[in-house]
Amino acid sequence: MSEELKTFLQSLRTKPELLEELRSLIRDPDAAVQWAREQGCHLTPEDVAELQGDDEELSDDELDKVAGGDDGWPPPPPPPGP
Amino acid sequence: MAATPATAGPLGFVATQAMASVPSPAYDDWLRVVRRHLTPPLCSLWALDRLHTLAAHLPGDCLGALEAHLGKRGGDVDLSIRFTEPGQGRRMAEQPLPAHLRSFLSQWSQPEGPFSSIPCIWLEFDLDRPVGDFPVPSVCARLPRDADLDWIVELLLPALHGEPLGAAQTGLVRRCHGEIPEEGILLYVFGLLSRPGNPIRLEIFGLDPAGAVAYLRRVAPHAAPALAEIAPIFEGIDRPHLSLDMGAEILPRVGLEGSFARQREPRWTELLARLVARGLCTREEMDAILAWPGYDTLWTAAADWPLEQAGVGGFCVRSLSHVKVVAQPGRAPEAKVYLLVSSLAGAKSPARRSVFST
Numbered sequence: 001m002s003e004e005l006k007t008f009l010q011s012l013r014t015k016p017e018l019l020e021e022l023r024s025l026i027r028d029p030d031a032a033v034q035w036a037r038e039q040g041c042h043l044t045p046e047d048v049a050e051l052q053g054d055d056e057e058l059s060d061d062e063l064d065k066v067a068g069g070d071d072g073w074p075p076p077p078p079p080p081g082p
Numbered sequence: 083m084a085a086t087p088a089t090a091g092p093l094g095f096v097a098t099q100a101m102a103s104v105p106s107p108a109y110d111d112w113l114r115v116v117r118r119h120l121t122p123p124l125c126s127l128w129a130l131d132r133l134h135t136l137a138a139h140l141p142g143d144c145l146g147a148l149e150a151h152l153g154k155r156g157g158d159v160d161l162s163i164r165f166t167e168p169g170q171g172r173r174m175a176e177q178p179l180p181a182h183l184r185s186f187l188s189q190w191s192q193p194e195g196p197f198s199s200i201p202c203i204w205l206e207f208d209l210d211r212p213v214g215d216f217p218v219p220s221v222c223a224r225l226p227r228d229a230d231l232d233w234i235v236e237l238l239l240p241a242l243h244g245e246p247l248g249a250a251q252t253g254l255v256r257r258c259h260g261e262i263p264e265e266g267i268l269l270y271v272f273g274l275l276s277r278p279g280n281p282i283r284l285e286i287f288g289l290d291p292a293g294a295v296a297y298l299r300r301v302a303p304h305a306a307p308a309l310a311e312i313a314p315i316f317e318g319i320d321r322p323h324l325s326l327d328m329g330a331e332i333l334p335r336v337g338l339e340g341s342f343a344r345q346r347e348p349r350w351t352e353l354l355a356r357l358v359a360r361g362l363c364t365r366e367e368m369d370a371i372l373a374w375p376g377y378d379t380l381w382t383a384a385a386d387w388p389l390e391q392a393g394v395g396g397f398c399v400r401s402l403s404h405v406k407v408v409a410q411p412g413r414a415p416e417a418k419v420y421l422l423v424s425s426l427a428g429a430k431s432p433a434r435r436s437v438f439s440t
Contacts, residue, residue: 054395067401
């Protein structure tokens, strides 16, 4: 992650409306770069590509796997607790 | 920073020690991401404060379980953390834990060591007191498939317990193991280091509620009636566990727990509704538990996302582990829910695959 991108994201932490606007633009790198410039940040297309690659969703199946493990034997148990 | 040797004080806390630093992000970084979900009735403000204090010294690449007490103790939360990688065990051995526990973690981390076949280890911290220092955790080992009973009794349990088992305890473990019916299996063993009398625990997987009661009638008939009272709560459960503790004899306090393979399915609601009907859980707690599964990313939790430590990708996952009810003759049952919080690398990360292994 470039310093420029990191600094920009830090500045957007408390501005959810701007963050959401950036998110809506990252499928269009040119528009995202232009928009960021208007906010005073010089992102590169590579920065936008990094954001795009990391904007994922998690399926219910993956959520289930995180909860239960996936090693087959014995059936994925809950963790213990006192 | 190296930790200095530690011994447990009378309250089970380790006297002030230098805590070793943990790699970034710490587990607390992930708790901060989910903190807007860690609110009453599931988590009181003081419980959250204690979680943060402890989790700052725990590694962020581990799965953690928040043990939320329900009903009368609602708002109290304890914390357990799971280690699956040798490096995690080695790092944890640098913390100011009791000497025998640090030794066990170190040995588990050695590829040729006597405990290398153990798939995972849990440390469980009771947080019912201020966390000014590092609390002494209970320790739990998941047994490898076909674990040898002699190895369990003569090597593993003494390593968890801090000393060899007494003759009576040894006999109890062997008897309890021998009485497990074919459909059950001894899955976890514990050293309950934070409990009075330093008991050990056996946790048996696979007995349905009626089977658990029948088993207990054989090995601990004094505890069976209390378990029989709560057993119907777990009818239809996917993954039943029975836990029993023992000092020189099997203690009357026993636990039954269960979970479902899927996070979003109606049987969670049915199970929790049975707790509500018995007064073991409030309706508000039930609603909060059902709302727990989900995840956050940089985009959904920007203000709290550990950008410096974790970068922009990946997930902070919240999931349901299981429900537990503890029964003891002459006392009202107590219910708890175990809420998981873990980080998950993004799909393009090579770390993604390892997260899905236990």
